[in-house]
Amino acid sequence: MVVTPTISSSSSVEDISSQQINILKAADDLYGGVRVEMKEPIDYNDFDTLLRTSISHWREQGKKGIWLKLPLELANLVEAAVKQGFWYHHAEPTFLMLVYWIPRTDHTLPANASHTVGVGAFIMNNKREILVVQENNGRFRGTGMWKLPTGIVDAGEDIGEAVIREVKEETGIKAEFMELLAVRQSHDLSFGKSDLFFVCMLRPNSFDIQKQDSEIAAAKWMAFEEYAAQSYIEKREHFNYIAKICAAKIDNDYIGFGAHTATKASYQRKKSCLYFNNNGGLVVPDNI
Amino acid sequence: MVVTPTISSSSSVEDISSQQINILKAADDLYGGVRVEMKEPIDYNDFDTLLRTSISHWREQGKKGIWLKLPLELANLVEAAVKQGFWYHHAEPTFLMLVYWIPRTDHTLPANASHTVGVGAFIMNNKREILVVQENNGRFRGTGMWKLPTGIVDAGEDIGEAVIREVKEETGIKAEFMELLAVRQSHDLSFGKSDLFFVCMLRPNSFDIQKQDSEIAAAKWMAFEEYAAQSYIEKREHFNYIAKICAAKIDNDYIGFGAHTATKASYQRKKSCLYFNNNGGLVVPDNI
Numbered sequence: 299m300v301v302t303p304t305i306s307s308s309s310s311v312e313d314i315s316s317q318q319i320n321i322l323k324a325a326d327d328l329y330g331g332v333r334v335e336m337k338e339p340i341d342y343n344d345f346d347t348l349l350r351t352s353i354s355h356w357r358e359q360g361k362k363g364i365w366l367k368l369p370l371e372l373a374n375l376v377e378a379a380v381k382q383g384f385w386y387h388h389a390e391p392t393f394l395m396l397v398y399w400i401p402r403t404d405h406t407l408p409a410n411a412s413h414t415v416g417v418g419a420f421i422m423n424n425k426r427e428i429l430v431v432q433e434n435n436g437r438f439r440g441t442g443m444w445k446l447p448t449g450i451v452d453a454g455e456d457i458g459e460a461v462i463r464e465v466k467e468e469t470g471i472k473a474e475f476m477e478l479l480a481v482r483q484s485h486d487l488s489f490g491k492s493d494l495f496f497v498c499m500l501r502p503n504s505f506d507i508q509k510q511d512s513e514i515a516a517a518k519w520m521a522f523e524e525y526a527a528q529s530y531i532e533k534r535e536h537f538n539y540i541a542k543i544c545a546a547k548i549d550n551d552y553i554g555f556g557a558h559t560a561t562k563a564s565y566q567r568k569k570s571c572l573y574f575n576n577n578g579g580l581v582v583p584d585n586i
Numbered sequence: 587m588v589v590t591p592t593i594s595s596s597s598s599v600e601d602i603s604s605q606q607i608n609i610l611k612a613a614d615d616l617y618g619g620v621r622v623e624m625k626e627p628i629d630y631n632d633f634d635t636l637l638r639t640s641i642s643h644w645r646e647q648g649k650k651g652i653w654l655k656l657p658l659e660l661a662n663l664v665e666a667a668v669k670q671g672f673w674y675h676h677a678e679p680t681f682l683m684l685v686y687w688i689p690r691t692d693h694t695l696p697a698n699a700s701h702t703v704g705v706g707a708f709i710m711n712n713k714r715e716i717l718v719v720q721e722n723n724g725r726f727r728g729t730g731m732w733k734l735p736t737g738i739v740d741a742g743e744d745i746g747e748a749v750i751r752e753v754k755e756e757t758g759i760k761a762e763f764m765e766l767l768a769v770r771q772s773h774d775l776s777f778g779k780s781d782l783f784f785v786c787m788l789r790p791n792s793f794d795i796q797k798q799d800s801e802i803a804a805a806k807w808m809a810f811e812e813y814a815a816q817s818y819i820e821k822r823e824h825f826n827y828i829a830k831i832c833a834a835k836i837d838n839d840y841i842g843f844g845a846h847t848a849t850k851a852s853y854q855r856k857k858s859c860l861y862f863n864n865n866g867g868l869v870v871p872d873n874i
Contacts, residue, residue, distance in 0.1 A: 329723070373668035376682075380661035386677035388777060390698065394664075394674055394682065395777065406723075410678065411699040411779040412741035435617075435694075453700040453779050457771055480862035481769065481843065483745055486855050489676060489683065491699040491741045494782060535848040536860045542869045543862055553841065553863055555769065560823040567774050572824045574768035574831055575841055575863070581830045 321352040331363030336372050346378040357400050363407050364398040414493045415451040417461040420544050421500040427519035434515050443530050456571055458557050461498040469517045470508030473500035477554035478573045479543050553577050609640040619651030624660050634666040645688050651695050652686040702781045703739040705749040708832050709788040715807035722803050731818050746845050749786040757805045758796030761788035765842035766861045767831050841865050
């Protein structure tokens with residue numbers, strides 16, 4: 299079958315010329331598959347027929363994976379796709395991504411995002427006091443425990459940007475990123491996903507605390523030794539290690555990973571950042 | 587209104603006693619919300635009514651977030667939930683999780699997983715040769731470039747476990763985890779998510795290569811200098827840095843982050859792992 303796809307007036311449908319068969323408008327991906335993004339409302343039965351015809355067409359073309367993006371407004375089409383053999387790949391607040399695998403082999407589609415990412419800030423003034431907070435929510439709420447400012451790294455956000463943003467939001471303190479001191483990987487947190495938590499050292503550029511009221515119950519500068527002596531830190535192995543790492547850093551006895559922003563591939567809007575131990579310019583000159 | 591929820595015979599519905607109102611069976615979460623997991627088939631209109639009644643009930647109870655988990659088999663119910671104001675939170679191959687926020691304030695529901703996580707293995711034999719592969723797919727396919735074995739870290743999998751598994755799968759080589767050498771964060775990769783890539787040093791415990799045919803075109807031990815001199819490594823800043831880090835490691839001039847498996851919270855099935863620079867037992871005794 300010779301097909302010459304042309305784009306029809308409808309944004310989601312294209313017309314295969316010689317036989318006047320309508321199929322869904324699709325873009326080829328780099329792995330022998332196609333991507334379909336539905337945008338306009340369409341009747342359930344019309345979509346059902348179009349999808350069936352389209353799959354046949356792509357099968358004849360030897361296509362592999364089919365990605366189908368349905369915006370929240372077109373939730374009425376989800377059932378039709380699932381009945382034809384699609385399954386869920388991932389979802390965000392405004393859309394659902396479904397996939398289908400045409401070959402008779404196991405699929406080789408990439409996995410969904412698997413980790414949430416968090417940051418904690420170790421930030422000290424010149425009196426050996428560190429910035430600590432008490433939160434309005436979470437497991438230490440109401441316990442009187444002081445903790446490092448922490449937060450979530452969003453998709454598209456650098457670890458270093460995220461930790462600076464969280465410190466500013468929670469305490470009003472302006473700071474700059476110095477080093478990754480440690481990384482913790484935990485499992486079985488939100489929704490069966492895993493979590494990576496980066497302990498970051500920051501240098502403060504301001505010192506007057508303006509706490510955020512909605513999330514933060516209290517914020518202050520606290521003597522490091524007082525922070526580290528809190529019972530919840532002494533009792534929990536990893537908190538204890540992190541406090542020891544910070545203590546070693548204070549004494550200039552610890553080297554973490556510095557940030558080296560560098561390459562950006564053509565398909566990326568933002569540069570990648572590599573974190574490593576560049577102790578004294580050992581790996582690359584320190585002035586990059 | 588006094589309600590005394592009792593569990594009815596249907597697994598997804600409960601009966602609010604005195605008034606004989608049916609609502610969806612729900613479990614309280616730790617943040618003032620409820621979680622509903624639909625399992626049994628139910629008619630669209632029956633579900634629509636039950637969901638409406640349930641939301642009213644939870645609103646009267648002062649509940650906040652509603653989590654609604656719909657298995658793939660119940661895709662027919664997605665539209666009903668969306669029409670009542672639910673939106674998508676996340677999806678996995680077998681289910682879709684929707685959310686709804688009852689209060690008139692901005693929601694404080696946690697974000698979906700934001701990062702994919704990858705690993706690369708730096709693994710050397712006693713002839714200063716490193717284990718390298720050529721892949722059947724991906725952007726270096728057919729280029730003749732030799733690269734470190736790489737792979738994806740699954741949710742629930744330790745970074746150290748993942749890199750050992752990938753090396754074994756791709757090359758048959760058995761190895762043990764030594765150190766994280768570097769971490770790269772990249773953006774705008776799959777599905778708008780970001781990616782964390784951990785360069786790991788492993789020590790080989792076997793040396794005969796048995797390559798996997800489906801993903802790997804070729805695998806061999808290659809002189810490190812020959813690997814590092816490949817043009818794609820010299821030209822790409824981060825690949826170049828990573829090669830320099832490996833070279834420094836070979837010369838015992840580099841300290842990365844070792845793995846320290848330790849704490850497990852009561853709600854976790856698996857221990858967390860903290861990676862840090864424990865140079866000579868500086869932070870914690872090295873024999874843990």
